Amino acid sequence: MTYFGGLDIGSTAIKVVVIDSAGKLVGEHVTATGSLFYKNAKEAFETLLARLGLRRDEVGYLIATGYGRKLYKEADDSISEITANGIGAHEVGKAFGGVGTIINIGGQDSKAIRIDSMGGVTNFVMNDKCAAGTGRFLDVAARNLEIGLDELGDYHFRAVAGPLDINSTCTVFAESEIIGLLANGHGKGEIISGIHASIAKRTVRLAKKVGLEDRIYFDGGPALNKGLVAAIQEELGREMVVPEHPQTTTAFGAAVLARSEYLADAEDRLAGRKAEAQAKAVLAEVAANANCGTGCTAGGCATHGA
Amino acid sequence: MNGPFKPAKPILAAAAPAPASTVVAKSNEPLPFGKTKQAREAEKALNHIVDDFDDNPKAMAYFYDLFRRVYCRGESIERDGALIGTTCIQAPEELVYALGATPVRLCNGSYHYDQIGAEFMPAKSCSLVKATLGMLTSEDPVPRIGKMNLVVNPTTCDQKKKASALMQEMGHEVFDLELPNVKESEASRVYWRRSVREFAEALRKVTGKRLTRKNLKAALARTQRAEKAFRVMDGFRKASPSVFLGKDAFLVVNAYFFDDLDRWCEAVEMLNVELQQRHDTAVRAAQKKAPRIVFTGSPPIFPNLKLPLLIERAGGVVVSDETCSANRMLYDMTAVDEWLVNDMVDSLADKYLKPCTCPIFTKNDDRRRRLLELVSKFQADGVVYQAFAGCQVYEMEQRSVARTLNDAGIPMLYVETDYSPDDEGQLSTRVEAFLESIKTRKRMRQ
Numbered sequence: 129m130t131y132f133g134g135l136d137i138g139s140t141a142i143k144v145v146v147i148d149s150a151g152k153l154v155g156e157h158v159t160a161t162g163s164l165f166y167k168n169a170k171e172a173f174e175t176l177l178a179r180l181g182l183r184r185d186e187v188g189y190l191i192a193t194g195y196g197r198k199l200y201k202e203a204d205d206s207i208s209e210i211t212a213n214g215i216g217a218h219e220v221g222k223a224f225g226g227v228g229t230i231i232n233i234g235g236q237d238s239k240a241i242r243i244d245s246m247g248g249v250t251n252f253v254m255n256d257k258c259a260a261g262t263g264r265f266l267d268v269a270a271r272n273l274e275i276g277l278d279e280l281g282d283y284h285f286r287a288v289a290g291p292l293d294i295n296s297t298c299t300v301f302a303e304s305e306i307i308g309l310l311a312n313g314h315g316k317g318e319i320i321s322g323i324h325a326s327i328a329k330r331t332v333r334l335a336k337k338v339g340l341e342d343r344i345y346f347d348g349g350p351a352l353n354k355g356l357v358a359a360i361q362e363e364l365g366r367e368m369v370v371p372e373h374p375q376t377t378t379a380f381g382a383a384v385l386a387r388s389e390y391l392a393d394a395e396d397r398l399a400g401r402k403a404e405a406q407a408k409a410v411l412a413e414v415a416a417n418a419n420c421g422t423g424c425t426a427g428g429c430a431t432h433g434a
Numbered sequence: 435m436n437g438p439f440k441p442a443k444p445i446l447a448a449a450a451p452a453p454a455s456t457v458v459a460k461s462n463e464p465l466p467f468g469k470t471k472q473a474r475e476a477e478k479a480l481n482h483i484v485d486d487f488d489d490n491p492k493a494m495a496y497f498y499d500l501f502r503r504v505y506c507r508g509e510s511i512e513r514d515g516a517l518i519g520t521t522c523i524q525a526p527e528e529l530v531y532a533l534g535a536t537p538v539r540l541c542n543g544s545y546h547y548d549q550i551g552a553e554f555m556p557a558k559s560c561s562l563v564k565a566t567l568g569m570l571t572s573e574d575p576v577p578r579i580g581k582m583n584l585v586v587n588p589t590t591c592d593q594k595k596k597a598s599a600l601m602q603e604m605g606h607e608v609f610d611l612e613l614p615n616v617k618e619s620e621a622s623r624v625y626w627r628r629s630v631r632e633f634a635e636a637l638r639k640v641t642g643k644r645l646t647r648k649n650l651k652a653a654l655a656r657t658q659r660a661e662k663a664f665r666v667m668d669g670f671r672k673a674s675p676s677v678f679l680g681k682d683a684f685l686v687v688n689a690y691f692f693d694d695l696d697r698w699c700e701a702v703e704m705l706n707v708e709l710q711q712r713h714d715t716a717v718r719a720a721q722k723k724a725p726r727i728v729f730t731g732s733p734p735i736f737p738n739l740k741l742p743l744l745i746e747r748a749g750g751v752v753v754s755d756e757t758c759s760a761n762r763m764l765y766d767m768t769a770v771d772e773w774l775v776n777d778m779v780d781s782l783a784d785k786y787l788k789p790c791t792c793p794i795f796t797k798n799d800d801r802r803r804r805l806l807e808l809v810s811k812f813q814a815d816g817v818v819y820q821a822f823a824g825c826q827v828y829e830m831e832q833r834s835v836a837r838t839l840n841d842a843g844i845p846m847l848y849v850e851t852d853y854s855p856d857d858e859g860q861l862s863t864r865v866e867a868f869l870e871s872i873k874t875r876k877r878m879r880q
Contacts, residue, residue: 195859195863207866207870208863208866208867208870209863209867210863210864210866210867210870210871211866211867211870211871211874237860246874246878248871248874248875248878249867249870249871249874250845250871251845252864252867252871254860254863254864
């Protein structure tokens, strides 16, 4: 059996997905990018293969995406994470009746993507150069509050009073603002829901730039944070489609693309073989009839006899 | 490459573009200039332009070498007569040439000078204006222009307008060439024609020469040769698959800013001969399915060819542009009705006002029409719109241009950026995603 892989080398996490020839998810793996991202990406891919009991040559086509895509030379091809995200969300979104707008928050950027009914990207916007409103922002906040990144969601819902105003959008300035709020005796829940509200505001503004379709898909690592999901939904005034594995949508998209590229290649090869066979048949026919220049066919020819 | 345009110094001997490091290593004379910040910046940009691509046209060696000499080694260009600095394409250079003087365009693309010039400008202002001021305040600017007799500053956007006084404070003699804010009205045409006459008068004071029918006609012939050479070169960019890349086209027109006029014409004519050969022998500068892009907005000026380079390194081709550092500069020709001095000056003035698609004018339907025309003529698949952060007029026109293109079904990528290299990583993702979406769109259509 032939399998296909998508490898998303992000700024914070490396995501690997393997699908089978029918396009069904077989397995996925997420690991931290760290400083040696080439080595870590290679290991992540090998780890997943080992877990699934697959050999490298059983993966027929591998597409790399994410900011480290160009440096992973073992991949068959690379594609930008925007295109891959579009394809992934389109595939996953089918189960929810199809999605048209994607909100993605990553480790160091946030994007809004608009896709057509085929999953093709029609428009997209990204945040500016800085890390405001991205996963890194949440990371810094969690560290200031001395809680785990995965606890942010719980704290969000523990807030008794309404969310506090976090006015700084700059990650560095927000850090001192958070410390100030803590010093003034505010609860962690209120601070966290305030942080979520501030990210939600920025994110929704970004999404409105590309236009909001009926169903909005939310992915990226921070989509695991239920508190943030709630804050964005509140800002949007409606629910979003949040997949079961929000971190791996883009890697999944790359794998889906790897599969269709491979199939297209196979069809080309098949067409090539067919053409070759046809050409051979034509040549054989010509060769069989070549003994006569008058256009006769072998046998029963007036000039050449039987 | 041993054509008649070989300049005094045998810089064209090396026909094949060699990496700058080799050039520096070969030479035994000390090159302290090569170690300066602006020289390293220029060298890096030039290496990308030359080395990131296979099969550069051989005739491009003239331009690669010109930039290496002027920007990386700090060589100066020899000139005739008085030197007139211009801060915009709206200054009629024909008048300068007619009076035996030489124009040099001061618009600068260096991040190094952008940082120096930042001192004079508010935080959120245009990189181009900052870099130009940064260059003008430097003791030893690049390109080495020498002492200018006059700087002509067309009153275009607010930042350039206010830069005039700053340039005067730096010790430059500045003439404000008054450009109207409205293009369509008859009053503005009359106003502009008078401004151009006043410019001729200012030039007379500097050069001591008077504009005559003969010298203006001769000057027109010289610039028309350049315009013709440009148009021929531009025509080759219609070819699909492409025979010539946008990064080289930008470099060629950027060279026009400071190169000797006649030598520039000869070099472009040589290039055109080669492009014709490439066209005839079906040499490809890019893949057949490479997305074809029209570039518009804030002008790419060497060494800041960041965005065009990102597009072409990602597999797209910039087939045409609507910018004042390239297409808008040399595309239009002067249509003279009567060959008398006054009529010629009026025709010249009209050429500078009427076809101008700069966003400084109140209304700018011409720019949108021009973009649609370029997309169709050059069979483009999409438009990339660059706005320098702080360039209000381009930022503001983005909406109407986006709407027009959207209505016509042409995808557009809007990029707000500046001269700093900080955002290259993020921009490359955006550019690639844009090109990928164009490819998907094309596949769907088939």
